[in-house]
Amino acid sequence: MEIIVCIKQVPDTEELHKVKINSETRTLIREGIKNIINPFDENAIEEALRLREKIGGRVTVISMGPPQAETSLRKALAMGVDRAILLSDKSFAGSDTLATSYTLAMAIKKLGKFDLILSGKQAIDGDTAQVGPGLAEWLNLPQITYARKIEVNEKKIRAERTLEDSFELVESPLPALITVTKEINEPRYPSLKGVLRARKEKIIIWTAKDLKINEKRTGLEGSATRVIKVFTPPSPSGGEIISGETSKVAENLIKKLEEHRII
Amino acid sequence: MIIKKNKDEIISYLEDSSNVKGGKAETLYVPENEKEVLEAVKECASKRVPLTISAGGTGTVGGRVPFGGRILSVEGLNKIICVDEKRKRAILQSGVIISDFLKILEPKNLFYPPFPTERTAFIGGNVATNASGEYSFRFGCTRKYIRRIKVILSTGELIEIERGKYFASKDGYLRIAEKKIKIPSYISPPIKNSAGYFSHPEMDLIDLFIGSEGTLGVITEVEVELIPAFSSPFIMIIFLKEEKILNLLGEIKESKKISPLCLEYFDKHSLEFLKEDFPDIPEGAREALYIEEEESEDILEEWVNLMESYPVIDTWISQDRATYERLINFRHKLAENINNYFRKIKLTKVALDIAVPENSFRELFNFYKNIRLNNPRIETVLFGHIGENHLHFNFFPRDEKEREEVIKIYQEAIKKGVKLGGTISAEHGVGKIKHKYLEMMYGKKGVMEMVRVKKEIDPFCIFGLDNIFSKSLLRS
Numbered sequence A: 001m002e003i004i005v006c007i008k009q010v011p012d013t014e015e016l017h018k019v020k021i022n023s024e025t026r027t028l029i030r031e032g033i034k035n036i037i038n039p040f041d042e043n044a045i046e047e048a049l050r051l052r053e054k055i056g057g058r059v060t061v062i063s064m065g066p067p068q069a070e071t072s073l074r075k076a077l078a079m080g081v082d083r084a085i086l087l088s089d090k091s092f093a094g095s096d097t098l099a100t101s102y103t104l105a106m107a108i109k110k111l112g113k114f115d116l117i118l119s120g121k122q123a124i125d126g127d128t129a130q131v132g133p134g135l136a137e138w139l140n141l142p143q144i145t146y147a148r149k150i151e152v153n154e155k156k157i158r159a160e161r162t163l164e165d166s167f168e169l170v171e172s173p174l175p176a177l178i179t180v181t182k183e184i185n186e187p188r189y190p191s192l193k194g195v196l197r198a199r200k201e202k203i204i205i206w207t208a209k210d211l212k213i214n215e216k217r218t219g220l221e222g223s224a225t226r227v228i229k230v231f232t233p234p235s236p237s238g239g240e241i242i243s244g245e246t247s248k249v250a251e252n253l254i255k256k257l258e259e260h261r262i263i
Numbered sequence B: 001m002i003i004k005k006n007k008d009e010i011i012s013y014l015e016d017s018s019n020v021k022g023g024k025a026e027t028l029y030v031p032e033n034e035k036e037v038l039e040a041v042k043e044c045a046s047k048r049v050p051l052t053i054s055a056g057g058t059g060t061v062g063g064r065v066p067f068g069g070r071i072l073s074v075e076g077l078n079k080i081i082c083v084d085e086k087r088k089r090a091i092l093q094s095g096v097i098i099s100d101f102l103k104i105l106e107p108k109n110l111f112y113p114p115f116p117t118e119r120t121a122f123i124g125g126n127v128a129t130n131a132s133g134e135y136s137f138r139f140g141c142t143r144k145y146i147r148r149i150k151v152i153l154s155t156g157e158l159i160e161i162e163r164g165k166y167f168a169s170k171d172g173y174l175r176i177a178e179k180k181i182k183i184p185s186y187i188s189p190p191i192k193n194s195a196g197y198f199s200h201p202e203m204d205l206i207d208l209f210i211g212s213e214g215t216l217g218v219i220t221e222v223e224v225e226l227i228p229a230f231s232s233p234f235i236m237i238i239f240l241k242e243e244k245i246l247n248l249l250g251e252i253k254e255s256k257k258i259s260p261l262c263l264e265y266f267d268k269h270s271l272e273f274l275k276e277d278f279p280d281i282p283e284g285a286r287e288a289l290y291i292e293e294e295e296s297e298d299i300l301e302e303w304v305n306l307m308e309s310y311p312v313i314d315t316w317i318s319q320d321r322a323t324y325e326r327l328i329n330f331r332h333k334l335a336e337n338i339n340n341y342f343r344k345i346k347l348t349k350v351a352l353d354i355a356v357p358e359n360s361f362r363e364l365f366n367f368y369k370n371i372r373l374n375n376p377r378i379e380t381v382l383f384g385h386i387g388e389n390h391l392h393f394n395f396f397p398r399d400e401k402e403r404e405e406v407i408k409i410y411q412e413a414i415k416k417g418v419k420l421g422g423t424i425s426a427e428h429g430v431g432k433i434k435h436k437y438l439e440m441m442y443g444k445k446g447v448m449e450m451v452r453v454k455k456e457i458d459p460f461c462i463f464g465l466d467n468i469f470s471k472s473l474l475r476s
């Protein structure tokens, strides 16, 4: 089975508060911020590896991003994927979900035959959940989003699709695109041999030229949406620290709570 | 000076991380400078009132639990006086919280290697117990990094002891202020050790105070040595499907190409305690080794080579902060889960904390294994700092009868450890719970020598009563 996993490098959740906004270009300033694989994408990698372990085949990871996204691809290699491809080109910069899914689709076309595309349900930085579905559209594939469990047999895939308070059981022919939730599995830790191999393995890098891309469809130019304004919301002010002797503090606190009719 | 007499303001100072019960005290002093410490000490000395020194309360042997008298908390002495980046030294008041200190050092690219695992401990508590943390396998214990201390004695003197200045004379006398004090005749084992006063021919005076568990005076200031920060380490957990750890350990220690920060052992029962938090622990894993080291290709290659001929089922490696934090829990969660289990079955744990010299470790390890073989009914768990030949062997007696059996086994093990040239307490100290075992280690004579030293330095016998030895011995 030929499995492709699309992953994105995102700022480490612990570092999100450090991410500043460039109000001129209306983009996030990511310099000096530690990065991780988008957590849901890690679940997608894990699921791909489990499928390969069960029915054999090959797992290819693709990421579009700046050169430093390589570290995330290396981690995927350390987890055990067979090959990693980075789509990196100045002209890709500023892509919205439409342009990103187009660029990824072009790379997947270049790869040729495949059976399954997996990705996380959404990236934790943009939170749009649109790249997966967009990709399915560009490739004219059936899609199942928010999968919390999947099963593959012969030419079909069956997925439990998470809904608000229940789940749907959906079946689709292959090839198909699936986006997964956190519940689907617990991503494995890289192994020693995996890490060593990942350090030595070559990461394949494809540019716009390699993809024979219509440059009007990628990057800022290929984006259908424009960010008009980005800002950091003001942090809530107020708050009061009551200090002093414990018993006085307690008394004082109760008085205040009563004053504000909280108790 | 803040003085508290209100019961509910004192109550949290009556316990630590041990299960020692019965803590009580009438007054709590919270001095904010040395002058106020001196005032409190003088007052207690003049009235002969016991004074227990209290720090972060993370101690595991009841050291700061007062059995009457008053408490002096050093929490107000919390200033980091200076960090000298050039000389790689820092001067701290004794109430500085270790985690705060480490945070200050981070942007300066400096590091304090012997930090204890529980980072809410204070630097003063760290020195008073000679506690040493997870990286002591590579860097050595606390003692090594303490350059100077200031101590207030019950005689009202404030003394400053710099390492390398005051040694015991050839005939075994240390000088403190105007007094000549004969050092104990026993020699502390040259291994990780926190049992009783340190003693060694021509020893440095500072080493007597390090690890003295609050029985000699109040440490008010500490100067420590720092090292350059190193790049963030990775964690690797190696799962073995046969019990081959000792051989693997031997090869790791001999290798010149690697230098782990720590080597931690987990037996099969430890892995069971972790199953809930780490459901992917491979089936059939009999043992695991946890290491931390800086990452490089050569180092990883060497690890692959070392493991070549061992029955390794799986290895887990952290590759970023998120996985590092998940894997560090492998170590932290174990102690927590064990303690929760004890609490649930409502039993206090019986825990061995023996360390022995390198060449005796195999014998101790096999001795532990035999204990298990011969007592298959008794639940046990074996884990810890195997790099330093120091394991925690915990017993879970189910009822009184089993408890009695366990106590017997425990004493046998202590005897064995001592016979092998080891210590009964490698890191947690003696406190209020291991008096009997200290006596097994140094004999009645050794303990009485400690009592003599204490009485000479603290003639009013106010500090840390019942720590290290029973206060009843002070009357003799």
Ligand SMILES: Cc1cc2nc3c(=O)[nH]c(=O)nc-3n(C[C@H](O)[C@H](O)[C@H](O)COP(=O)(O)OP(=O)(O)OC[C@H]3O[C@@H](n4cnc5c(N)ncnc54)[C@H](O)[C@@H]3O)c2cc1C
Pocket: B016, B017, B052, B053, B054, B055, B056, B057, B058, B059, B060, B062, B063, B064, B074, B094, B116, B117, B118, B120, B121, B122, B123, B124, B125, B126, B127, B128, B129, B130, B131, B132, B133, B134, B213, B214, B215, B217, B218, B219, B220, B335, B427, B428, B464, B467
């Ligand atoms: C989860 C956990 C993990 C731990 N891990 C380790 C470990 O890896 N290695 C290790 O060695 N220990 C470990 N410990 C034990 C504990 O952290 C150490 O003993 C610790 O350094 C004690 O510091 P503290 O500030 O909490 O002291 P406290 O518990 O408040 O006091 C300890 C003793 O020191 C005396 N003392 C404190 N301050 C002074 C002072 N200024 N002057 C004179 N005497 C003083 C007290 O009187 C008392 O006898 C652990 C404990 C816990 C709860």
